[in-house]
Amino acid sequence: MREDILTGASELLERSGSEDAITLRAVAREVGISANAIYAHFPHREAILEAVVEEAFVDLYTAVSGAGVGVTDPTARLRAHCAGYLAFAEQRPGRYQVLFGRNRSADGIPKADSVRTMIGGKAFGILVEGIEDCAAAGQSASHDPVADATALWVGLHGYATLRLTVPYFPWPADDSMLDTLLTRMARTTGTAGRAAEG
Numbered sequence: 420m421r422e423d424i425l426t427g428a429s430e431l432l433e434r435s436g437s438e439d440a441i442t443l444r445a446v447a448r449e450v451g452i453s454a455n456a457i458y459a460h461f462p463h464r465e466a467i468l469e470a471v472v473e474e475a476f477v478d479l480y481t482a483v484s485g486a487g488v489g490v491t492d493p494t495a496r497l498r499a500h501c502a503g504y505l506a507f508a509e510q511r512p513g514r515y516q517v518l519f520g521r522n523r524s525a526d527g528i529p530k531a532d533s534v535r536t537m538i539g540g541k542a543f544g545i546l547v548e549g550i551e552d553c554a555a556a557g558q559s560a561s562h563d564p565v566a567d568a569t570a571l572w573v574g575l576h577g578y579a580t581l582r583l584t585v586p587y588f589p590w591p592a593d594d595s596m597l598d599t600l601l602t603r604m605a606r607t608t609g610t611a612g613r614a615a616e617g
């Protein structure tokens with residue numbers, strides 16, 4: 420039943436594009452149960468939302484990590500991971516927006532000791548490791564992979580969010596924006612590894 424509730428809440432989120440659509444009554448209707456039956460699994464609406472966020476971070480990690488499977492060239496692999504991130508945001512906009520767009524109070528979430536231990540840290544770690552691999556192969560000038568991965572994530576998130584919220588902007592039809600982010604934020608030395616993708 421817990422999984423059914425989470426699936427129902429996630430589907431409401433995807434259809435509406437807003438976490439406001441996730442109410443106890445709406446979720447109960449979606450699943451075909453009474454609102455009171457939810458309390459056996461979740462004490463309140465916020466608990467459902469937090470569980471949806473945790474699942475969404477797992478889905479994001481799966482999308483990002485899976486995009487680089489089988490790609491051996493470090494720059495091409497990092498590029499594939501970044502493309503997987505952008506594809507997740509485009510294909511699952513409601514789920515993506517709830518990851519980073521929730522209005523959480525700062526005192527409600529303890530500050531992480533490191534980026535790898537924070538919620539969503541596994542997905543972020545892929546970017547860090549990708550830049551480390553590029554630097555080790557002489558394909559990135561990075562001397563601080565965590566800082567450069569942070570800059571890359573900021574760029575990816577900004578690009579993904581703007582594409583969702585400003586669709587009328589004449590965005591480049593090709594992948595030149597992704598290449599720009601990689602060369603400027605991840606300090607990669609070029610996109611020669613693109614041909615090695617897939």
